[in-house]
Amino acid sequence: MANCSLSKMISVEKVDTRSKYDRFDAFLSDKGRLIYSAPFRRMQQKAQVFSLESNSAVRSRLSHSLEVAHIGSYISHAIAKEIRSTNYHINENMEFWLEHELSINTIVETTCLMHDVGNPPFGHFGESTISEWFKNNDRIALILSKAGIIEGNKNLCECTKKDISLNDFTMFDGNPQAIRIATKLQGEDGLTGLNFTYTQIAASLKYTYGGKGFVKDKTNHLSSKLGYFSTEEDIVNNTWEALDIPINGRHPLTFIMEAADDISYCTSDIDDGIENEVVLEEKLFKFIISETSNETIIDDDIAEILKICKGERKNNKISTFTEFKTKLSKKLVAHAAKEFFSHFDEIMQCKYNQPLLNEKDKTNQTLLILRLLKKFTRENIFNHRDVEMIELSGHSIITGILNCYQPLLELTGDNFNALVCNKEADVSKVASRLYRTLPEKCLKSYRAQIEKNTGNKHIEWNLRSHLIIDYISGMTDQYALELYQSLTGIKVK
Structure with a gap:
């Protein structure tokens, strides 16, 4: 090392x-x-x-x-x-x-x-939707067969999956x-x-x-x-x-970003839930008080936070939730910094592989509150009907767009290359029109990578799939909805 x-x-x-x-x-x-x-x-x-x-x-x-x-x-x-x-x-x-x-x-x-x-x-629902689409072995086998990568009705074997880097x-x-x-x-x-x-x-x-x-x-x-x-x-x-970082080593500063993200979303998702009237802050505070009722609180800062949950305020110039969030964030920041410092040499040598806010540590009462907030969010916000309905819509939208672009993945490498080079190609009118919707920045990356991997049909298909996913993953929620409606004929401009 x-x-x-x-x-x-x-x-x-x-x-x-x-x-x-x-x-x-x-x-x-x-x-x-x-x-x-x-x-x-x-x-x-x-x-x-x-x-x-x-x-x-x-x-x-x-x-x-x-x-x-x-x-x-x-x-x-x-x-x-x-x-x-x-x-x-x-x-x-x-x-x-x-x-x-x-x-x-x-x-x-x-x-x-x-x-x-x-x-x-x-x-995250968008991420899982993309993953699920490519996990359908029958679909991918059919696509690869049409693209000339596997023969006829052969099953999708692990070797082929590896050759096309399907894990991506x-x-x-x-x-x-x-x-x-x-x-x-x-x-x-x-x-x-x-x-x-x-x-x-x-x-x-x-x-x-x-x-x-x-x-x-x-x-x-x-x-x-x-x-x-x-x-x-x-x-x-x-x-x-x-x-000079060892293979698979993590840069020391990445630990800070990971902890900052954890601290931010554990309270901001609830804050948004309160703003959208999906949940009431009183319900959150009752949940925390109930879940900690059998705990012996020895951390003075956590005791102060629990007092806020019980209505014992010290700052009436801000909302109860804002006071709660501010005190908890300060406590979590201090904990993350102390954890980083206590493992400083291990982190610098790229030997440490645990998060700074390690929720597996059941003894730390700061992390107890963090776990409770995540549990509350899962049960009361992520599982709320309005949120789940939008996620289901998102699933249909992204799946629909992928289905619409499937003809491009079914082309042989030679035919797709003809489209890329603006040459006459033996492709359907649908495929040629779909190709012309792809952004130039994504196409530039595809062309540059193909030049480095000329003649490898497995890598070409992988890069072509990335080209489609680069386009889809870059979309805003609204653009994805509008494109889906246009491609499926739900809404014609």
């Missing part, structure tokens, strides 16, 4: 070396490249929980990401305070942290702002899609994307296992989900090599 050093992991080196920056300028440039990008702007019309919501007070993915960035910066600052206040010897990595605190904070903010940029329309789609997730957007889709050449520093790419890699040979390991949190697609395996490996 490499001897990891923060000075190596906070590097200005980029994929495209034509751009030269000083340390802080490089990370400020990364942040600018993200916030001026179209995928970042599109998050304002992607739902956090309530899709197709007209109430602008309810969070979108964009407003949620801004809140996560604030909390991530808060945690980063709290870690620096922990380092400054320690009575122990400050090592080289700690000294580097304090010296480059502004750069570190900027990387954390950008990582937080980017964490949901790859999410498809209709959020059956385990589709917004996190690897975000890496794909940043490293491929946003660039004019289809190869360098936003041309982030290797540091920013690594810090944005929430899960560190992926690629062609991905196997989920239930004992390793960092393999909980697919971390990157087969198409980005090369750039991820190059990133680790450039930063």
Whole structure:
């Protein structure tokens, strides 16, 4: 294992070396490249929980990401305070942290702002809908047969699944899609994307296992989900090599983004539920009081939070829920910072693989409240009829769009290449018209990758599937609805 050093992991080196920056300028440039990008702007019309919501007070993915960035910066600052206040010897990595605190904070903010940029329309339900569509072996076997990849009515074997990297789609997730957007889709050449520093790419890699040979390991949190697609395996490996991070190692700053996201959504989803009158704050407080009634509370801060739930207020200038949320967030930030500091050396050596807010720790009363909030959200918001009905609509919309674009996946590689090269092709009028709806940025990435993999029909089909999914996952909720209505003839413009 490499001897990891923060000075190596906070590097200005980029994929495209034509751009030269000083340390802080490089990370400020990364942040600018993200916030001026179209995928970042599109998050304002992607739902956090309530899709197709007209109430602008309810969070979108964009407003949620801004809140996560604030909390991530808060945690980063709290870690620096922990380092400054320690009575122990400050090592080289700690000294580097304090010296480059502004750069570190900027990387954390950008990582937080980017964490949901790859999410498809209709959020996590959209992710599962894409996965389910590609998990239908009969459907995929029929498509591959028409595309000339498997013969006749042969079953879809595991070997073929591996050859076409079907995991990219059956385990589709917004996190690897975000890496794909940043490293491929946003660039004019289809190869360098936003041309982030290797540091920013690594810090944005929430899960560190992926690629062609991905196997989920239930004992390793960092393999909980697919971390990157087969198409980005090369750039991820190059990133680790450039930063001296061991294979499958997590960048230290990623822990902060993960904790910030947990802290943010555990209260914001309930806040939105209250705003939309899906749930009353009184119900939340009664639930927390009931669930903690048999607990011996020894944490003074948690005792204060429970007093707020019981109506014992100290700040009448804000709502009860706002006071509750503020105190809990401060407590969770402090806990995350202390956890990071207590495992500082392990994290720096890329040997730590647990979240900072580890809900498996049943002894910590701060995490008890976090678990209760997530339980309450599952039972009273995610399972609410209005939310579930929108999710069912989202499922129909995304499934319908995938069904409509299936003819493009059924083409042989030669016929699809003819469309790409604007040559005469033996394809249906439907397929040719569907092809012309695809965005140029997605097509640029496809063309660039095909040039590197000429003649491999399995990789070509994988890249073609990514082309379709890149288009769909980039859609806003409203655009997906309108496209579905147009393609299916429900609404003709």
